[in-house]
Amino acid sequence: MTKMFGSARALDEVELEVRRGEVVVLLGRSGAGKSTLLRHVAGLQQATSGGLTVLGTEVSTARERELRRLRRRIGFVFQGFQLVGRLSALENACSGALGRLAGPRLGLATYPRAVRRLAAEQLDRVGLSAQAYQRADTLSGGEQQRVAIARALVQQPQILLADEPVAALDPSSATTVLELLRGIAREEQLTVICSLHQVAPALSFATRVVGLRSGRVFSDQQVSEVDEETLARVYGAAE
Numbered sequence: 166m167t168k169m170f171g172s173a174r175a176l177d178e179v180e181l182e183v184r185r186g187e188v189v190v191l192l193g194r195s196g197a198g199k200s201t202l203l204r205h206v207a208g209l210q211q212a213t214s215g216g217l218t219v220l221g222t223e224v225s226t227a228r229e230r231e232l233r234r235l236r237r238r239i240g241f242v243f244q245g246f247q248l249v250g251r252l253s254a255l256e257n258a259c260s261g262a263l264g265r266l267a268g269p270r271l272g273l274a275t276y277p278r279a280v281r282r283l284a285a286e287q288l289d290r291v292g293l294s295a296q297a298y299q300r301a302d303t304l305s306g307g308e309q310q311r312v313a314i315a316r317a318l319v320q321q322p323q324i325l326l327a328d329e330p331v332a333a334l335d336p337s338s339a340t341t342v343l344e345l346l347r348g349i350a351r352e353e354q355l356t357v358i359c360s361l362h363q364v365a366p367a368l369s370f371a372t373r374v375v376g377l378r379s380g381r382v383f384s385d386q387q388v389s390e391v392d393e394e395t396l397a398r399v400y401g402a403a404e
């Protein structure tokens with residue numbers, strides 16, 4: 166699969182097969198193509214040439230309706246959390262269900278009871294029960310990212326994508342968030358694709374590490390057989 170932006174090649178003949186339950190880290194420096202690849206998997210962008218099949222949908226040729234259906238099955242966690250700051254943690258978590266509910270929701274009480282219960286359970290799972298009614302913009306960065314994870318889980322996704330989920334966090338919150346994600350992925354047999362730009366967290370989080378460089382797959386290894394030195398040399402100094 167190749168993605169061009171004008172004459173720039175953001176993804177250059179990328180070939181990758183991810184199996185169910187794998188926790189894949191896309192490792193690469195700024196501009197390597199990690200976010201672009203994640204956006205393609207999420208059905209948010211379409212390749213310039215070549216194909217990409219996600220959960221049985223051919224993304225490159227799919228119509229908007231099919232893409233919407235696909236997006237509902239894929240959770241996405243971002244570097245900047247993307248919560249609604251003035252809403253509570255619980256209401257943000259509930260909004261993960263919006264894709265399967267008809268019409269907009271205004272206020273917690275307008276969500277079905279089952280959704281509110283599920284959202285509360287997921288907040289509990291990420292250790293934020295006590296903060297459920299706190300405004301999202303009053304939470305710490307690590308807490309906000311945990312709310313975003315709860316929201317993604319309320320969506321009941323088959324694939325969870327995370328684009329630099331810990332880049333904005335201090336090292337200790339980053340470790341907490343990655344450990345949480347890893348534990349949840351194991352429990353749910355969830356397929357996770359996560360971009361990171363540091364080698365050490367990638368190795369403790371992933372089952373498989375895919376190195377990207379200038380839009381190309383440069384290395385692809387199971388963590389158990391990873392050549393740490395090469396990875397550190399190629400990606401260790403990534404900004």
Ligand SMILES: Nc1ncnc2c1ncn2[C@@H]1O[C@H](COP(=O)(O)OP(=O)(O)OP(=O)(O)O)[C@@H](O)[C@H]1O
Binds near residue numbers: 174194195196199
């Ligand atoms: N919408 C766009 N229009 C033009 N160029 C783009 C667009 N999106 C990405 N690119 C280019 O494609 C290349 C890959 O970008 P991408 O954001 O995927 O890299 P990345 O590995 O995620 O980097 P970072 O870690 O900084 O987020 C870059 O050269 C970027 O400038």
